[in-house]
Amino acid sequence: MASTPEMEFDYDSDGEISEDPERQAMDYVSRVLSTVTLQDKASRTPHTLPMEVQDEMLHGGLDLKKSPVSGEDGEVKSLLLLLPLELLLHILSYLDARFILCVLPLVCHTLRYIVSEKMTWRVRVQKKIHAKFPIQEQKDFDWPSACIQLEEHTSHWSDNGNREHYSLADGHYASVDAVLLLQGGSLCVTGSRDRNVCLWDLRNLGRDQEKATVKPLGTDKTGTHKGWAWTLAACENRVCSGSWDSTIKIWDIGAEGQMVQDIRGRAAILCLAYLPDILLAGSYDKRVSAYDPRAASPLIKSRKIHSSPVLSIVADDRHIVSGSEDRTLVVFDRRVNAVLQRIQLDNYLFCMSYQSPQLWAGDNHGLVHMYGSHGGTFQHLRTFDVGHESQITGIWHSAGILYTTSTDKTMKVHIPTDPPTTITSQSHNCVVNGVSVAGRTVAAASGGQTLEIWRFPE
Incomplete structure (x- = not known):
């Protein structure tokens, strides 16, 4: 059994509160x-504070201008994956975030890599909300979960939401x-x-x-x-x-x-x-x-x-x-x-x-x-x-x-x-x-x- 850290609290001299609880409430x-x-x-x-534009959202570990994959011999593994990453992310923006996270990593190593990259989700979120998010920068912020919650709740609470x-x-x-x-x-x-x-x-x-x-x-x-x-x-x-x-x-x-x-x-x-x-x-x-x-x-x-x-x-x-x-x-x-x-x-x-x-x-x-x-x-x-x-x-x-x-x-x-x-x-x-x-x-x-x-x- 785990030990319980004690709080060094002491009772003071206050007596019991005898007031009727219904009246007190x-x-x-x-x-x-x-x-x-x-x-x-x-x-x-x-x-x-005024909103700050986070330019770094579009600059990071991924090069948006380049295709993310080719074989060691230079042979392209897929015509779709030949597209620049920026276009791939634009195509993915039409797919459900939960589907992207759960299904695409099973397709191939390249899509698994794209889905696992924090910048993939930062770019997706920033293009949707155009505001500072999150308010407090966090090194281990869970971008995929945040994106899924944001998109699903926004969709369900919209005027024609389900x-x-x-x-x-x-x-x-x-x-x-x-x-x-x-x-x-x-x-x-x-x-x-x-x-x-x-x-x-x-x-x-x-x-x-x-x-x-x-x-x-x-x-x-x-x-x-x-x-x-x-x-x-x-x-x-x-x-x-x-x-x-x-x-x-x-x-x-x-x-x-x-x-x-x-x-x-x-x-x-x-x-x-x-x-x-x-x-x-x-x-x-x-x-x-x-x-x-x-x-x-x-x-x-x-x-x-x-x-x-x-x-x-x-x-x-x-x-x-x-x-x-x-x-x-x-x-x-x-x-x-x-x-x-x-x-x-x-x-x-x-x-x-x-x-x-x-x-x-x-x-x-x-x-x-x-x-x-x-x-x-x-x-x-x-x-x-x-x-x-x-x-x-x-x-x-x-x-x-x-x-x-x-x-x-x-x-x-x-x-x-x-x-x-x-x-x-x-x-x-x-x-x-x-x-x-x-x-x-x-x-x-x-x-x-x-x-x-x-x-x-x-």
Whole structure:
């Protein structure tokens, strides 16, 4: 069993929080999710930099003027491959990116070489989007995956794109505040103010009029939790749910959603991050707590590192990053067991999405912030206004696509360029509280008591 790096956190003298969790939750939502209008944003200028033309995209390891192949004796192996590489790439631009990546390497060594070259994909992306991408230069950036994600999502979300939409209303009878797709999008977990956590089986959704099956987790007749089910996180087949009742419950999805652990905290659990060796929770009492779910006594350490409730948290094997209502972003270094950075912000970060080295975050004024990690520290790179009129409640990003949801009743889909290029804005009849993406499926949590599902064809 891998050892768990300890966080040298200590309890301070704060007593137990005895306030009624339902009232506490209502006060929190009234304060943190109060509406911010466009007029409030008018005086705020996003800190964006002008787009830079990346001429190096067209200069690199490949000579676009020459044919990439001939035999050792000078004999051309294929008339098609006699063409200059620039023409070959133009021809390939009419083919599906996933087809190019999966099929063409099987044809011949030359096409395998072309497909494996980073410059092939950089040229393809640059010709399609005409903007700085990626925002942060990365030596090991996965250009093929980014290109596939960009092209497929752009195609499916276009005005005539091929996608299916389902509004699932059979699981909850109150606002859905948390959503998480599992197993490539075949399963989904939701948390709601009705105190339930529901497991949705989406595998038969849309097939011969079949519906998604839904199952509340737990056996308590009053609900999965005794307070609002507010946040979710997953690691492999284990899902954890955090609630305003100050508990974290862990469920085994491989065992049909059986509960395997019930962890009692000191205050409402507002955000979670789940890694193989550690479970992290940000709570209403300004603390970040670390647990080892494998241990009989799971609490490792807990420490108050903020002066207001902790709203969002992300982590990897080195960093723990937490955002708070106190308008700070705190970076904790797991290797040295110490706070590495404390970044003061103008607004507070309500949600975050982290794939090293990029951290994307949405704030209470509808702005998107992008941070990059380099040399162990995080640096603020950009702030963008992507068109939301109030709080950003959910954010999800990958190499080639960016999703945001807001209390302005929209979900927006963007290409993560500098600045982000918005592909579509999906309007809803109620606030949208979060988003999750996996495989061909996009899921959003609705304040209108529904789970919204979009699915792309294979």
